[in-house]
Amino acid sequence: xxxxxxxxxxxxxxxxxxxxxxxxxxxxxxxxxxxxxxxxxxxxxxxxxxxxxxxxxxxxxxxxxxxxxxxxxxxxxxxxxxxxxxxxxxxxxxxxxxxxxxxxxxxxxxxxxxxxxxxxxxxxxxxxxxxxxxxxxxxxxxxxxxxxxxxxxxxxxxxxxxxxxxxxxxxxxxxxxxxxxxxxxxxxxxxxxxxxxxxxxxxxxxxxxxxxxxxxxxxxxxxxxxxxxxxxxxxxxxxxxxxxxxxxxxxxxxxxxxxxxxxxxxxxxxxxxxxxxxxxxxxxxxxxxxxxxxxxxxxxxxxxxxxxxxxxxxxxxxxxxxxxxxxxxxxxxxxxxxxxxxxxxxxxxxxxxxxxxxxxxxxxxxxxxxxxxxxxxxxxxxxxxxxxxxxxxxxxxxxxxxxxxxxxxxxxxxxxxxxxxxxxxxxxxxxxxxxxxxxxxxxxxxxxxxxxxxxxxxxxxxxxxxxxxxxxxxxxxxxxxxxxxxxxxxxxxxxxxxxxxxxxxxxxxxxxxxxxxxxxxxxxxxxxxxxxxxxxxxxxxxxxxxxxxxxxxxxxxxxxxxxxxxxxxxxxxxxxxxxxxxxxxxxxxxxxxxxxxxxxxxxxxxxxxxxxxxxxxxxxxxxxxxxxxxxxxxxxxxxxxxxxxxxxxxxxxxxxxxxxxxxxxxxxxxxxxxxxxxxxxxxxxxxxxxxxxxxxxxxxxxxxxxxxxxxxxxxxxxxxxxxxxxxxxxxxxxxxxxxxxx
Numbered sequence: 001x002x003x004x005x006x007x008x009x010x011x012x013x014x015x016x017x018x019x020x021x022x023x024x025x026x027x028x029x030x031x032x033x034x035x036x037x038x039x040x041x042x043x044x045x046x047x048x049x050x051x052x053x054x055x056x057x058x059x060x061x062x063x064x065x066x067x068x069x070x071x072x073x074x075x076x077x078x079x080x081x082x083x084x085x086x087x088x089x090x091x092x093x094x095x096x097x098x099x100x101x102x103x104x105x106x107x108x109x110x111x112x113x114x115x116x117x118x119x120x121x122x123x124x125x126x127x128x129x130x131x132x133x134x135x136x137x138x139x140x141x142x143x144x145x146x147x148x149x150x151x152x153x154x155x156x157x158x159x160x161x162x163x164x165x166x167x168x169x170x171x172x173x174x175x176x177x178x179x180x181x182x183x184x185x186x187x188x189x190x191x192x193x194x195x196x197x198x199x200x201x202x203x204x205x206x207x208x209x210x211x212x213x214x215x216x217x218x219x220x221x222x223x224x225x226x227x228x229x230x231x232x233x234x235x236x237x238x239x240x241x242x243x244x245x246x247x248x249x250x251x252x253x254x255x256x257x258x259x260x261x262x263x264x265x266x267x268x269x270x271x272x273x274x275x276x277x278x279x280x281x282x283x284x285x286x287x288x289x290x291x292x293x294x295x296x297x298x299x300x301x302x303x304x305x306x307x308x309x310x311x312x313x314x315x316x317x318x319x320x321x322x323x324x325x326x327x328x329x330x331x332x333x334x335x336x337x338x339x340x341x342x343x344x345x346x347x348x349x350x351x352x353x354x355x356x357x358x359x360x361x362x363x364x365x366x367x368x369x370x371x372x373x374x375x376x377x378x379x380x381x382x383x384x385x386x387x388x389x390x391x392x393x394x395x396x397x398x399x400x401x402x403x404x405x406x407x408x409x410x411x412x413x414x415x416x417x418x419x420x421x422x423x424x425x426x427x428x429x430x431x432x433x434x435x436x437x438x439x440x441x442x443x444x445x446x447x448x449x450x451x452x453x454x455x456x457x458x459x460x461x462x463x464x465x466x467x468x469x470x471x472x473x474x475x476x477x478x479x480x481x482x483x484x485x486x487x488x489x490x491x492x493x494x495x496x497x498x499x500x501x502x503x504x505x506x507x508x509x510x511x512x513x514x515x516x517x518x519x520x521x522x523x524x525x526x527x528x529x530x531x532x533x534x535x536x537x538x539x540x541x542x543x544x545x546x547x548x549x550x551x552x553x554x555x556x557x558x559x560x561x562x563x564x565x566x567x568x569x570x571x572x573x574x575x576x577x578x579x580x581x582x583x584x585x586x587x588x589x590x591x592x593x594x595x596x597x598x599x600x601x602x603x604x605x606x607x608x609x610x611x612x613x614x615x616x617x618x619x620x621x622x623x624x625x626x627x628x629x630x631x632x633x634x635x636x637x638x639x640x641x642x643x644x645x646x647x648x649x650x651x652x653x654x655x656x657x658x659x660x661x662x663x664x665x666x667x668x669x670x671x672x673x674x675x676x677x678x679x680x681x682x683x684x685x686x687x688x689x690x691x692x693x694x695x696x697x698x699x700x701x702x703x704x705x706x707x708x709x710x711x712x713x714x715x716x717x718x719x720x721x722x723x724x725x726x727x728x729x730x731x732x733x734x735x736x737x738x739x740x741x742x
Contacts, residue, residue: 034352038344041103043340046344047077047330048076049346050346051078051326053321055082070093074101079107080350085111085431088367091151094109095364106359108354112430113143114429115127115139115143116142116425116432117143119384121552123494123550124175127185127388130570131571135388139192139388144192144204148366149202149374155206156207157206158190160182161210164587167219168215168221170496172531176575177587179236180681183239186243190208190248198250198357206250208245211253212241212264222496238274245275250283250353253287254291255291262300265311266311268314271315272314276315304324304327318350376431385552389557392549393547393559394547394569394571396546396620398624403563403564404565412457414458414483416459417528418458419456421434422491423528424439425550426494427492427496432553438555441454447557447564448564455480457472459472460512470515474519478519481521483521488529500531503531503534513542523542524563525545526559532575565624568624568660570623570661572729573621576618577615578614582607583607587618589680591676617729620732625656625659629727632647632736633649634738640741641719651694653693658688658690659689662686662728665726666727667682668723669706672708673718674710683701717740719740724738
């Protein structure tokens with residue numbers, strides 16, 4: 001049926017002199033093919049391409065209207081669908097578009113493939129703690145291969161919002177607090193999702209979201225207002241998005257929040273002006289779910305008519321699950337509030353991506369049930385999920401407890417996360433299922449066999465104040481040779497719309513851990529969570545703490561690998577862990593103030609009831625071995641604007657085990673036309689050293705690496721005196737100095 005219709009269209013197009021759908025890329029380039037197709041489209045069909053609706057799968061936002069979306073597809077009123085899954089079902093829906101609509105324009109299927117599709121990797125904040133860009137890229141590649149096998153063309157990822165506030169639930173979805181590192185991770189994930197050739201059947205469109213400053217809401221409350229200087233916006237929150245454009249990201253998503261009084265979905269200055277005109281972004285921009293019509297409760301639009309006016313003029317090309325464009329664009333055009341240039345530009349951007357994906361050549365190329373069955377949850381994918389999970393884990397404390405011996409006769413596993421399979425995959429887990437998860441009990445059993453007795457008591461729930469389970473847990477622990485407490489957050493305690501006021505261990509889990517510390521047993525606390533937690537009491541009392549995040553499908557096996565020493569932990573934090581929620585927002589890259597902290601002086605910038613520094617800083621993470629850093633050596637004391645400075649540091653593994661270390665480089669501009677942070681990350685390298693081995697790591701700095709937004713908001717370096725720091729975290733560093741001269 002489809003082939004016959006394609007032949008008819010092809011012959012008709014030739015007779016009309018406007019060959020369109022059946023031409024190959026070698027006959028005409030994509031741009032001319034898009035133009036030819038648009039010449040045949042009615043205004044209603046063009047507006048339809050700007051309309052994205054949700055299917056009848058899971059819902060990832062408030063459904064605005066009940067709709068017969070299949071009939072709308074037949075009428076050419078839909079350009080994209082989200083939450084339509086599976087090779088068989090996407091083929092069914094695509095067939096309606098290409099065989100039952102007038103022009104047969106294929107749909108783009110989008111989905112939130114955030115940290116895996118069927119094989120689930122650690123939440124992105126955990127992945128970022130690996131500081132392994134190749135591993136992060138490979139995880140995204142596997143996710144793309146699985147998702148495309150199941151009919152998906154487009155992922156709403158990566159999220160590249162910088163966040164310094166652990167109350168915000170979506171901190172789990174990004175790469176932490178630093179714009180330099182966040183930009184590197186964003187580019188790696190885009191490469192993984194998009195591959196090198198969109199025409200292949202295992203690559204998908206990536207989406208730079210959420211544009212912009214969504215990660216800085218007041219009070220850490222999701223969707224809340226954002227108010228900041230343009231300097232802060234350009235220095236901290238925009239760099240990952242510019243990096244995404246430079247990497248060739250296919251799409252952008254506007255964020256829910258307002259920024260300085262203007263919702264981003266209606267910001268002509270930041271969307272059309274900056275992203276499209278100044279940065280030259282040539283993909284298309286989709287609103288977040290319903291965010292066009294949400295400009296009404298924001299208070300900048302009286303109705304959908306005004307909201308559509310603001311969004312289209314701002315440069316939003318596609319309306320996600322709002323139907324504002326479908327209902328109002330024709331009216332706005334007739335009234336002269338928008339022009340056909342606006343509509344045509346948006347349609348052209350969307351159709352271009354459909355052609356690049358090869359959907360006009362074969363709209364069913366992503367709908368291969370045999371491939372879907374073969375690639376989802378494959379042994380290779382699960383093996384890499386295990387590797388990714390253990391790379392992400394951060395050893396926060398170790399009082400000679402870890403690694404545990406495999407010869408222990410009895411180990412007590414205590415806590416609500418020991419066997420809570422559904423929690424391991426976290427939120428935004430796509431098509432992942434708890435039934436495929438390896439939990440800690442199973443991972444330990446796989447590691448130890450039947451020689452070791454594994455006893456279990458839950459002890460506490462995630463919420464509530466009941467301590468009824470304490471007695472059983474403590475008695476179980478008393479009978480054991482060692483105790484492993486697996487505590488933290490459930491999957492639905494971090495993620496979208498899951499902000500928390502209290503970022504300690506929820507419920508009575510902290511009290512449970514405190515009771516376990518009194519038993520004088522080897523105790524390991526394993527944290528599973530999607531955000532930085534404030535755990536000063538646990539840090540003080542527990543002899544060993546391992547941050548495992550929400551580790552995904554192979555979490556239990558990966559945790560067992562680390563706990564029993566088959567993998568030496570090498571993760572480093574990308575988001576600071578505060579002592580208290582009262583410290584947030586908190587980050588290493590703060591400014592000094594005119595009265596920096598002096599311990600014994602009252603009138604300096606400090607808390608009177610706690611430290612300024614976080615409990616665990618950015619870049620922090622321990623190993624089962626030890627590393628010794630020499631002082632950094634600089635190739636010269638002065639460099640010009642056209643010269644390169646080499647900063648070298650020798651690192652030696654002084655322990656008895658091989659291990660990996662993330663060597664970090666920071667810079668401080670001591671005097672600028674505006675105040676500068678006390679440190680800024682400018683480089684890192686993850687190295688592996690055998691016991692006793694030494695390696696010299698060399699970083700290069702140029703004037704461009706020292707640039708910032710000056711007093712006049714010019715992005716450039718200024719001559720002057722700089723400090724440079726190398727070390728194992730943002731706090732554990734040694735310093736050198738140099739001068740940048742004209």
